[in-house]
Amino acid sequence: MLGTSKKRLEEFEFIHWIQQQAGSGDHLSLGIGDDCSIQPQQTNQDLLTSTDLLIEDIHFKREWSSMFDLGRKSAAVNISDIAAMGGTPQSLFLGIGRPKTISDAQIQEFLSGFLAEIKTYGATLAGGDSCSSPGPLMISVTVQGKVVTGDAICRQGASYGDAIYVSGSLGDSALALQQLQNGQQPDPFLSKRFHTPTPQIALGQELSKRQLATAMLDISDGLLADLGHILDASAVGAEINIADIPLSKSFQQALDGDLTLIDLALSGGEDYELVFTSPLKDLDRQINLQHPVTRIGSISQDSGLCLRQNNGELYHCQQGGFDHFS
Ligand code: ADP
Ligand code: MG
Numbered sequence: 001m002l003g004t005s006k007k008r009l010e011e012f013e014f015i016h017w018i019q020q021q022a023g024s025g026d027h028l029s030l031g032i033g034d035d036c037s038i039q040p041q042q043t044n045q046d047l048l049t050s051t052d053l054l055i056e057d058i059h060f061k062r063e064w065s066s067m068f069d070l071g072r073k074s075a076a077v078n079i080s081d082i083a084a085m086g087g088t089p090q091s092l093f094l095g096i097g098r099p100k101t102i103s104d105a106q107i108q109e110f111l112s113g114f115l116a117e118i119k120t121y122g123a124t125l126a127g128g129d130s131c132s133s134p135g136p137l138m139i140s141v142t143v144q145g146k147v148v149t150g151d152a153i154c155r156q157g158a159s160y161g162d163a164i165y166v167s168g169s170l171g172d173s174a175l176a177l178q179q180l181q182n183g184q185q186p187d188p189f190l191s192k193r194f195h196t197p198t199p200q201i202a203l204g205q206e207l208s209k210r211q212l213a214t215a216m217l218d219i220s221d222g223l224l225a226d227l228g229h230i231l232d233a234s235a236v237g238a239e240i241n242i243a244d245i246p247l248s249k250s251f252q253q254a255l256d257g258d259l260t261l262i263d264l265a266l267s268g269g270e271d272y273e274l275v276f277t278s279p280l281k282d283l284d285r286q287i288n289l290q291h292p293v294t295r296i297g298s299i300s301q302d303s304g305l306c307l308r309q310n311n312g313e314l315y316h317c318q319q320g321g322f323d324h325f326s
Pocket of ligand 2: 128129130
């Protein structure tokens with residue numbers, strides 16, 4: 001243990017505070033406070049686990065976001081991985097490497113955001129680790145969730161003829177990031193899409209429960225890169241119609257003649273929408289959720305990813321993704 005005895009007391013108080021705030025979950029027989037949490041297992045369920053690491057100035061900038069929103073986003077991007085499998089999040093584990101420049105009030109604000117976000121999905125903070133960082137703020141989040149045995153939707157499973165769908169709209173978060181980098185203030189809708197993305201848990205659950213999707217992924221690195229993972233894992237190709245990519249009103253307003261922005265919808269990251277494949281061609285009409293689903297193309301026999309441009313021409317593209325701030 002690096003700290004002095006005074007530091008240890010601070011850490012104890014800090015953990016005690018987290019424990020008070022986090023509460024407990026019905027699925028846990030033991031939560032924060034011991035060496036491990038304990039989660040009794042049910043027989044017909046698979047346990048899903050995923051982890052994410054967020055480093056200041058690589059994945060986020062403190063000056064662009066409130067600590068509350070940063071807490072929310074840290075939880076949301078992790079929970080999105082559970083959505084991508086069609087599961088239900090249950091327990092989260094939070095590691096914090098805290099620089100000296102962050103006050104107790106700021107860290108509490110971060111935790112409040114984190115806890116508010118996970119509560120939305122009925123999940124519980126079940127443990128973590130806390131230490132000081134000599135450099136940037138570092139956040140490590142692990143989520144565990146459940147899905148009925150065999151119902152998890154993986155990257156592998158897309159086959160020739162399947163339709164390709166995406167949820168929501170694409171490019172909003174990347175557009176907000178571009179505006180922030182240019183010193184502009186994104187409008188409230190784009191801001192929300194960047195700072196507090198919404199993991200698509202209900203949609204993922206619906207697709208897994210009704211076994212409607214053959215392959216699925218959440219879009220964190222951009223549509224082309226993430227769809228590319230489905231194509232690689234499933235050993236198939238795809239054709240996407242650019243005209244069918246769903247764009248928000250705010251995005252369309254910004255687009256206004258500047259067609260280069262369409263790249264943000266294709267390759268920009270951090271939308272945390274779902275991209276999935278299905279043999280059903282009218283799934284957009286079968287899913288009765290508020291969040292829209294749009295058909296954007298189909299799985300082809302030949303490998304590779306082709307974009308049908310607005311003039312009808314096919315463009316064979318290289319997979320490109322989102323390069324966090326670099
Ligand atoms: P250990 O020395 O066994 O790692 P700690 O003193 O680090 O134990 O943690 C004590 C308890 O507090 C554990 O249950 C741990 O999961 C929890 N905990 C520590 N840091 C955090 C955190 N940032 N978020 C949630 N729980 C935490
Ligand atoms: Mg520890």
